[in-house]
Amino acid sequence: MSEQSKFDIVIVGGGSAGIATAASLLKRQYWLNIAIIEPKDEHFYQPGWTMVGAGVFSSEETIRPEADVMPEDVTWIKDAVATFDPDNNAVTLERGDKVEYNYLVVAPGIKLNFDAVEGLEEAIGKNGVTSNYVREGAPYTWQLVQRFRGGKAIFTQPPLPFKCAGAPQKAMYLSCNEWEKKGVLDNTDVEFCNAGPALFGVAEYIPPLMEFVERYDAKLSFGKNLIKVDGENQIATFAVTDADGKVTNVEEKFDMLHVCPPQCAPDFIANSPLAAETGFLAVDINSLQSTKYDNVFGVGDVVATLNAKTAAAARKQAVVVAENLLAQKDGTALNSVYEGYGSCPLTVTKDRIILAEFGYGGKIMPTFPKWINNTLKATKFAWVLKADILPWVYWNCMLKGREWFAGSTKKDSGHH
Structure with missing residues (x-):
């Protein structure tokens, strides 16, 4: 069966970025x-999973049926895209159908690459191995934190x-805060193993974060990348x-491992x-228009830009893409600019966030004046x-087109 279908705009992905x-x-x-092409029945509010892992939210609060968040006036194609044919303005679905478009928005998110760490996928959810990045993992994180009586905890x-x-x-901070309250932290050896060179990518935020690293007596190890997990024996292997x-x-032996x-x-x-050389979607980092096809735009975690990949970034990007796509359609200049905004609410205790x-x-871009919230x-x-x-x-x-905190920056002049 090959139903030909054609739309003004086809959006690949019904997650935060695509729906917004x-x-x-x-x-x-x-x-x-x-049309929105999305195979999943459920829509996740992933920023909530950190809070599920800390017992603040229940898992159910972060999940809704996809049908409930799909805008009323779009066609939901419940399938996944197999291939793109941008020269002919078409995508092919996994079931074989072709969908044609005048404009394409690519928003399928990012892939959790479990294969990069030997044994990880099989290990998560038992033997003290967990991850707030997977739906089943976050509730298990909270179980582990509550049961923990001391030992080695690696993040x-x-x-x-x-x-x-x-x-x-x-x-790490939320787990430590709980252990601190329960008097478990003193007999816990906490280590943060970071493949990168610094605690955080924007230097100004490191001193306020270090206050909590020191408070919880956590050891920071940089240039230390997890490559293998042996869940049954509770051994993690790192390339240092x-x-x-x-x-x-x-x-390293562990009693709890959050990956x-x-x-x-x-x-x-x-x-x-x-794709760009990195595999991510090649776009102009400010207009979010594809650098290869003028009628293609990208939004969310899939784009090859250097911003923090967060829901807050997608919230800002969605507006830029909507405005620039319509400008492209009208033959006018693409004047909406994405400045790389992203937000990371760093939960350092159970009632405070940086x-x-x-x-x-790394330009600091606070939403609120300092008298309301000091970002540092x-x-x-x-x-x-956050809560x-x-x-x-x-x-x-965000999912309804009410663009609070999401207005786009405009170019001063009409050049591309």
């Missing part, structure tokens, strides 16, 4: 004929790119790079004519924002 972009487009031109961070730059260390660039493999899995572009993107907000080049301090305001306000904004604004 559809909503933003329809808000501007409600008559657009849009890992892979090389970039991965989504939510702060999440690997957030899991020293100052001279020499790599040695080191085995941030390595991440990469989805295969069907990496193998497509739309709200890291920054753009390209752990504040109660930022906790309330109470942002989930509501996500379900009721």
Whole structure:
């Protein structure tokens, strides 16, 4: 069966970025004929999974039926894309059907690359091995934290790119805060194993974070990349790079291991004519237009840009893509600019957050004036924002085309 179907706009992916972009487009031109291609039945609010791992949210609060978040006026094609044919303005679905478009928005997210760590996928969810990056993992993290009575707790961070730059260390702080309250922290050996060279990519945020690293007496190990997990024997193997660039493999016993899995572009993107050398979608970093095809745009974790891959970034990008796609369609200049904004609410205790907000080049871009929230301090305001306000904004604004905190920057002149 090969139903030919053609749409003004086809959006690949019904996650945060895809739905928000559809909503933003329809808000501007409600008559657009849009299709969203998304195989999953459920929609996840992934920023909530850190909170599930800390017992603040239940898993159920972060999941809704995909049908409930799909904008009313779009056609939902419940399938996955197999291949792209941008020269003929078409995609082919896994079931073989072809879908044609005038404009394409690519938003399938990022792939958790479990294969990059030997034994990891089989290990998660038992024997003390967990990850807030998978739906089943976050509730298990909270179980482990509650049961923990001391021993060795390891938290890992892979090389970039991965989504939510702060999440690997957030899991550590929230676990330690709980152990501190229960009097378990003193007999716990906490280690943060980071494949990268620094605690955080924006230097200004390191001193306030270090206060909590020191408070929880966590050991920081840089250049230390997880390569193998033996869950049954509770042994983690790391490739450790020293100052001279020499790599040695080191085995460590653990009682609890929280892993941030390595991440990469989805295969069907990496193998497509739309990909950059990294495998991610090649786009202009400010307009989010494909550098290869003028009628293709990218949004969310899949784009080859150097911003932090967060839901907050997708919230800003969706507006830029909606405005620039419609400008392209009208033959006018693409004047909406994405400045690389991303936000990492770094949960350092169970009632305080350092709200890291920054753009390209590590430029700090706070949403709120300092008297409301000092971005370089752990504040109660930022906790309330993350725990109470942002989930509501996500379900009721971002996915509905109500663009709070999401206006785009405009170019001064009309040049491309």
